[in-house]
Amino acid sequence: SYELTQPPSVSVSPGQTARITCSADALPQQYACWYQQKPGRTPVLVIYKDSERPSGIPERFSGSSSGTTVTLTISGVQAEDEADYYCQSEHSSGTYWVFGGGTKLTVL
Amino acid sequence: EVQLVQSGAEVKKPGESLRISCKGSGYTFTTHWIAWVRQMPGKGLESIGIIYPGDSDTRYSPSFQGQVTISADKSINTAYLQWSSLKASDSAMYYCARQEPAHGRASDVWGLGTLVTVSS
DSSP states (O other): OOOEEOOSEEEEOTTSOEEEEEEESSSSOOOEEEEEEOTTSOOEEEEBTTTBOOTTSOTTEEEEEETTEEEEEESSOOGGGOEEEEEEEEOTTSSOEEEOOOEEEEEO | OOEEEEOOOEEEOTTOOEEEEEEEESSOGGGSOEEEEEEOTTOOEEEEEEEETTTTEEEEOTTTTTTOEEEEEGGGTEEEEEESSOOGGGOEEEEEEEEEGGGTTEEEEEOOOEEEEEOO
């Protein structure tokens, strides 16, 4: 089955840049998107179509894609960015969607 | 305002049936896929399946095929997730989310979730 692999955790100091990767196990992959989820809260879309940012999401959030890996980059990390981040993509068959396992971002 | 309003928390016994709902408002319900997502306590997000309310085209993630049923009633802008025989392992938070075509069908609007507890 289709899998998306994320690092379990990433830690950065405030003001630094956090990069969270998401690797697919098959080529080619579809567009990916990213969600932020804070404890006890509903997920929030922060990136869609690999690199597009929804309205209302700060510019410090950006996305990129290379081969079968997509990356969420948070520039100038703030304490409020501490959360779990999930990538998501659709299987190439178009029959189902998959989430990555999630990455816990800790702001030191 | 675009909203997805989910039904309230449920406490059930193993073997019981259950249907939870997700009502959309503020947008054209029939032209956006609705996704159902499970989150077990302390765990990550899992895709259960999706439904296109316009024609009830339904697709399940392999892990959930045969375990649940997704349906929709477009006359009342509501999608459903149901179980015929619950297990303790079905205890989780269940979210519905709208997939936005303009965003590559990323889920841009989420319900607040329905907490399902299955315990004897």
